[in-house]
Amino acid sequence: MGSYQEKIAGEFPLVAVVDDDESVRESLPDLLREFGFATHSFSSAEEFLTSDRLVQTGCLILDIAMPGMTGLDLQRELKLRGHSIPIIFISAQKDEVVRRRAFQQGAVEFLFKPFSDTALLQALNTALRVR
Amino acid sequence: MKVQLEHPADEIKRLQRCINDLVSLLTLPAMWSGNKPCDIVQTLLDSLLRMLDLDFVYVSLTNLVDAAASETVRVPQSQEQMFRPRELCTFLNRWLGDDPQKRYLQERSHLGDEEVSLVSWPLGVQREIGVIVAGSRRADFPRDTEALLLSIAANQALIGLQEARLLSEQKRVADELDQSVAQRTAELAAANEVLRMEVAERRRAEEALKRSEAFLAEAQRLSLTGSFSWRIDTDEITFSEQLYRIFDLDPDAPVTLEQIGSRVHPEDISLLSEKMDLARRSINDHDYEIRLRMPDGRVKYLRTKSYGIRHKDGRLEHIGAIQDVTEHRLAEEALSKLRTELTHMARVTTLGALTASIAHEVNQPLSGIVTNASTCLRMLTLDPPNVEGARETARRTIRDGNRASDVITRLRALFSKTDTIAEQVDLNDATREVIALSLSELQGNRVILRSELADDLPLITGDRVQLQQVILNLLRNGSDSMNTVHDRPRELLIRTERDEDDRALLSVKDAGIGFDPQSTDKLFQAFYTTKNDGMGIGLSVSRSIIEHHDGRLWATLNDGPGATFSFSIPCRSNT
Numbered sequence: 001m002g003s004y005q006e007k008i009a010g011e012f013p014l015v016a017v018v019d020d021d022e023s024v025r026e027s028l029p030d031l032l033r034e035f036g037f038a039t040h041s042f043s044s045a046e047e048f049l050t051s052d053r054l055v056q057t058g059c060l061i062l063d064i065a066m067p068g069m070t071g072l073d074l075q076r077e078l079k080l081r082g083h084s085i086p087i088i089f090i091s092a093q094k095d096e097v098v099r100r101r102a103f104q105q106g107a108v109e110f111l112f113k114p115f116s117d118t119a120l121l122q123a124l125n126t127a128l129r130v131r
Numbered sequence: 132m133k134v135q136l137e138h139p140a141d142e143i144k145r146l147q148r149c150i151n152d153l154v155s156l157l158t159l160p161a162m163w164s165g166n167k168p169c170d171i172v173q174t175l176l177d178s179l180l181r182m183l184d185l186d187f188v189y190v191s192l193t194n195l196v197d198a199a200a201s202e203t204v205r206v207p208q209s210q211e212q213m214f215r216p217r218e219l220c221t222f223l224n225r226w227l228g229d230d231p232q233k234r235y236l237q238e239r240s241h242l243g244d245e246e247v248s249l250v251s252w253p254l255g256v257q258r259e260i261g262v263i264v265a266g267s268r269r270a271d272f273p274r275d276t277e278a279l280l281l282s283i284a285a286n287q288a289l290i291g292l293q294e295a296r297l298l299s300e301q302k303r304v305a306d307e308l309d310q311s312v313a314q315r316t317a318e319l320a321a322a323n324e325v326l327r328m329e330v331a332e333r334r335r336a337e338e339a340l341k342r343s344e345a346f347l348a349e350a351q352r353l354s355l356t357g358s359f360s361w362r363i364d365t366d367e368i369t370f371s372e373q374l375y376r377i378f379d380l381d382p383d384a385p386v387t388l389e390q391i392g393s394r395v396h397p398e399d400i401s402l403l404s405e406k407m408d409l410a411r412r413s414i415n416d417h418d419y420e421i422r423l424r425m426p427d428g429r430v431k432y433l434r435t436k437s438y439g440i441r442h443k444d445g446r447l448e449h450i451g452a453i454q455d456v457t458e459h460r461l462a463e464e465a466l467s468k469l470r471t472e473l474t475h476m477a478r479v480t481t482l483g484a485l486t487a488s489i490a491h492e493v494n495q496p497l498s499g500i501v502t503n504a505s506t507c508l509r510m511l512t513l514d515p516p517n518v519e520g521a522r523e524t525a526r527r528t529i530r531d532g533n534r535a536s537d538v539i540t541r542l543r544a545l546f547s548k549t550d551t552i553a554e555q556v557d558l559n560d561a562t563r564e565v566i567a568l569s570l571s572e573l574q575g576n577r578v579i580l581r582s583e584l585a586d587d588l589p590l591i592t593g594d595r596v597q598l599q600q601v602i603l604n605l606l607r608n609g610s611d612s613m614n615t616v617h618d619r620p621r622e623l624l625i626r627t628e629r630d631e632d633d634r635a636l637l638s639v640k641d642a643g644i645g646f647d648p649q650s651t652d653k654l655f656q657a658f659y660t661t662k663n664d665g666m667g668i669g670l671s672v673s674r675s676i677i678e679h680h681d682g683r684l685w686a687t688l689n690d691g692p693g694a695t696f697s698f699s700i701p702c703r704s705n706t
Contacts, residue, residue: 023499023531030524031506065491092494113498117505 014056015124017041018048018074019063019090024113028061031117035124045069049077057085059127064091064098072098075105086127090115149276152182156283163291165298168192169203171291175263176205179284183277185267186247187214189223192254192261192292213245223264227251239270248272252285260292348372355455359386363411363439363447377433377455379425396422396430406435410449414439417451432460492538499531556595558627558635558700559584565602566625578610578621585628589702591635593680598700601676601684604669605639605696612643612693619692630699634682638697645694646686654686673698 015037017028025041032039042048046069048060060078064071075087089102092113099110109123156178163171172190179188187206204216204223222242226249236251247266250273254260263285265273273281348371351357357374361367368386375382378394395403399421406417416438423431437451507524510517566582573580606625613621624640646654655674670684677684682700689695 021495021499023496023527023534024502027499027502027506027524027527027531030520031502031509034506034509090498092491092498094490113494114501115498116501117509 014053015039015059015061016048016053016057017061018043018045018066018071019061020044020066021063021092024063024090031120032061035121037124045071045074045077048074054083059124060085060087062087062089064089064095064102065093072101072105075102075107079106088120088123088127145276149280152280153283156182156280156287159284159287160291160294163295166291166295168292168295168299171288171295172203175284175288175291176203179263179265179281180205180207182280182284183265183267183273184269185265185272186210187219187266189219189264189266190254190261190288191224191227191264193258214242218243223249223266227262227264237273242266250278250281252281254285254289254292260289260296263288352376356452357454358452359437359450361410361449361451363449374453377431377453378423394423394425396424398422410437410439411447414441414447420456430457431455432457493535496531496534496538500528500535503528503531553592554595555590556593556598557588557590558598558637559588561595561599562602562625562627562637565599565606569603569606573606573610573623576610576614576621578613578623580606580623580625583624583626585626587629588627588635589629589633591680591700591702593700594676597676598680601673601698602637602639604673608669608696609639609641609643609693612641612645614643616643616692632701634699634701636697636699638695640689640693640695642689642691642693645688645692648688651686655684670696 015032017025017032017039019025019028019041020043022043025043029039029041040051040053042051044066045062048054049069062071062074069077071089071091078085078087086108087102087106089099089107089110090113091098091110094112102110108127111119111123159174159178162174172192176188176190179185185207187204187210189202189204191202193201202220202224204219206214206216206219219242226240227236235253236249239246239248241247245268247268248270249264249266251262251264253262263281265281267273351371351373355373355377357377358371359374360369366388368388368391370378370380370382370386372382375386378386378391380386380390380394392400392403402419403421406419409415410417416436418434418436421433421435423433425431432455434454434456435451436453437449439447439449441447503524507521507528510521510524562582562584566580570580602625606623609623610621613623619642622642625637626640627635627637630636655670674684677698677700680700682698684696684698686694686696
């Protein structure tokens with residue numbers, strides 16, 4: 001576990017979390033740090049887009065339904081701006097249409113809330129390998 | 132130049148010639164009959180020249196209608212060098228003078244170098260017709276026979292000319308008469324033409340009026356609008372053709388207030404008499420709607436717009452238009468009914484939408500709980516365990532658990548707040564509506580739905596919308612349970628029946644995956660679900676609705692594949 005943590009932390013310093021739900025913003029970074037990732041949380045897509053952490057972000061864990069810009073909107077916006085950050089979507093709504101759309105737009109993984117820690121880790125591995 | 136002979140034989144000859152000449156003179160009037168004066172004068176002069184041995188003969192006519200040739204002179208060809216007609220005329224005019232009293236003249240006179248005997252003979256007693264002058268160089272002119280012939284010729288000419296004059300006068304009178312007749316005829320023709328034009332104009336006006344009346348009638352027929360006038364003082368009422376049709380009254384009989392009253396809907400009689408009382412008092416405008424009840428029971432909606440006019444003599448008259456707006460009104464009512472149904476359907480489907488939003492609300496804290504718990508576990512498995520971190524995440528887990536519980540509390544509050552309506556509900560009707568509502572969704576899932584609705588189902592008392600939410604939920608659950616079924620038909624059977632305790636029973640039987648018999652009790656608990664994307668809300672809410680109706684909701688496994696969900700409600704529910 002130790003060498004894995006070092007490896008991840010060294011090569012990919014930042015996993016960003018964008019979710020309007022506070023309990024996710026509190027719990028998910030702890031778990032990510034347990035995994036060994038550096039992490040930072042944002043409460044909205046707009047906040048992430050204007051942040052200087054954007055360029056350091058190696059992977060984005062992104063909520064779908066948010067007030068203002070949605071997860072899918074942010075995914076399109078990043079693509080338009082030329083940022084090819086791998087994205088793992090998380091959603092409380094079991095909407096297959098949205099899930100399909102996210103994959104069409106290049107999502108690495110799409111997890112329905114609540115998801116297990118192993119499912120998340122697997123998704124992160126896929127995302128970072130893609131990178 | 133002839134010399135008078137003393138010889139008797141010559142004398143006889145002369146007299147015979149004279150007689151011959153007289154006879155031919157007497158035939159002249161027969162020749163002249165119908166001739167013009169100038170023609171008469173010509174033949175007279177020719178005859179005189181031929182009969183008498185003259186050097187010239189002259190006739191002057193006065194006061195004639197045909198005044199073209201008032202002076203005529205005739206000279207034999209042999210004498211033309213000696214007596215020029217123009218000079219002769221001038222000379223004789225002077226010789227005759229203007230005195231009409233000079234009836235008869237005879238003298239020798241000098242005409243240029245010649246000495247001539249002149250004889251004049253009046254035509255008419257005082258030359259009123261004219262005068263004849265005959266001239267000869269002979270000194271013995273006129274001899275007795277010549278004078279006789281001349282006088283006879285003059286008389287004959289007088290008669291001829293008078294006849295001609297008379298004829299001419301007659302002709303003139305006839306002409307004048309003709310002319311005045313022609314003029315009168317022309318005037319009559321002109322007057323006739325004016326009259327004809329006036330008639331044509333009137334006919335055109337009448338046709339235009341008829342056409343305009345036809346247009347009006349057609350417009351009234353098409354727009355289902357009739358017009359009326361009502362004289363307040365005499366209660367005389369005039370209806371247009373279309374208004375007769377609207378009221379279905381005999382168009383040949385005059386309209387009476389009684390007839391109108393017999394057509395007006397009993398509930399609107401008081402409205403009408405109120406409006407009529409107002410109309411009797413003032414010239415105000417009126418705009419109101421009234422219903423008719425026709426003899427066959429049909430109800431017509433009439434829109435009335437009228438206004439009063441005060442005539443110069445003080446009489447009051449009301450004039451107005453009445454439109455049959457029945458179709459419009461019925462369409463409005465149908466629309467309103469449709470809108471109510473639509474609202475109703477929206478309420479029926481609310482549970483589905485609510486379930487989705489509840490899913491979102493609950494999944495958020497649930498996600499936090501799972502993540503925190505995972506983190507907590509990981510922290511505790513470290514060597515040494517991160518107890519402080521684990522404690523913090525455990526605290527968060529508890530907090531998220533409470534948040535989830537809050538969501539449930541809010542949900543319960545939401546349902547208990549819903550006003551329950553107690554009404555008589557025909558469960559069959561309610562079921563048919565839900566089937567209609569969900570048919571396309573079921574077809575989309577390739578589900579075959581059969582329904583067996585009992586005829587003897589008792590009415591129940593309750594909230595139709597809530598019961599329909601339950602039915603819809605059961606249908607959707609049944610359909611969802613067959614989503615993964617590919618080896619048998621996806622059959623869904625919805626049944627209603629009267630059970631042994633006279634309760635209304637409804638069951639939905641599917642051919643789906645069924646459920647674990649061990650967890651039958653859990654099925655109706657909140658958040659228990661066998662579906663991949665289910666929330667476990669629907670059945671829980673459904674059970675509370677049914678229990679609220681003093682009923683029971685339960686599930687059984689089929690002998691074959693699938694399950695059956697049923698509820699029964701007593702027909703006398705004390706909701």
